Amino acid sequence: MEDNNNNQVPTKCHQKGNNGFRTDRVVVRKFESADYPDVERIFIDGLMEMVPDTAFRGLKHHPESLLLYAAMTIVSFIATKSFLLTCLVPLAVLCARCYYSRRVVLGYLERAKLTDMGDIEGHYMKTPDSCLWVAVLEGSVVGVVAACALRGEAGTVELHRMSVDRRCRQRGVGVALGRKVLQYAADRGYLSVVLGTTAYSPAAHQLYQTLGFRCVGVTKGYATPGVSRSVLEQLFYRVSHHHYRKDMTVHNTNTHSQQ
Secondary structure, rough: OOOOOOOOOEEEEEEEEOOOEEEEEEEEEEEEHHHHHHHHHHHHHHHHHHHHHOOOOOHHHHHHHHHHHHHHHHHHHHHHHHHHHHHHHHHHHHHHHHHHHHHHHHHHOOOOOOHEEEEEEHHHHHHHOOOEEEEEEEEEEEEEEEEEEOOOOEEEEEEEEEEEOOOOOOOOHHHHHHHHHHHHHHOOOEEEEEEEEEOOOOOHHHHHHHOOOEEEEEEOOOOOOOOOOHHHHHHOOOOEEEEEEEEHHHHHHHHHHOO
C-alpha cells in the first residue's frame, strides 16, 4: 500500500558496474510544485533525444523509406550524370530527416505544454485515478513518470509519460519509476497497465521488458500529435508506435509464486 508521508518510497536499485555490484538509493515520491523546473527540464531533454533517435536510428526500421531514398539517389544520378551531386543526395536526406524530426518533436512539445505538462497539478495531482511521481537520487530530481486511468477501457491504467535524466539511466531510476506505476495499478485493482512508445533505442524497450511488459502490436506510420502531415513531412518523418501491455493478474501470480 502507499505511504502517507507524501508517498516517499526508497528503492534500492542494484546495478552491475566495473567493480561489481553497487546499490543506489532512489526515492520515488509524488510531484510537488517546487519540482516543476526539474520535471520540465527532464521532460524536454527526453523529447529532444527523440530527434536523432527517429532521424538516424529509426531509419533502418523502415525499409520502405530506404527503398524510396535509394530510388531518389538513382534518379539523381540518371538526371545529372554527376557522382558528386548523387553523393550529396543521402546527406540531404539525413539533414531533411533531422529537420522534420526536430520540427515534429517541437510541435509535440508545444502541444504538451498546452495540456498536461503545462498544468501538472490540475491534470495529474487533482484528478482521480491519475498521478505523477518524481525520482530523487542523491538529493536531485532525476526522473519523472505519470500514470492515468484510461476512460475508454475499464480496468486499465496508462503509463503516460516517463523520462529519466540521461546521467542516471544506468542507476536503476527507470526501473524504480516503472515499479511505482505497477504498484499504483495493483493497489487500486487495475487489471492491466499499458504504454506506447515511438522510441527506437534498445535501452527503452529493454526497460519495459524488464518491468514485465510485452509488446502487443506495432502501428506503422504512426501520426505523432503535432505532425502536420505535409508531403515533405511524410517523406522524411516516419515512426512506428510500439504498444506494450502488462497483465496485473499475471504479475500477481508470478509474485506469489516467488514468495
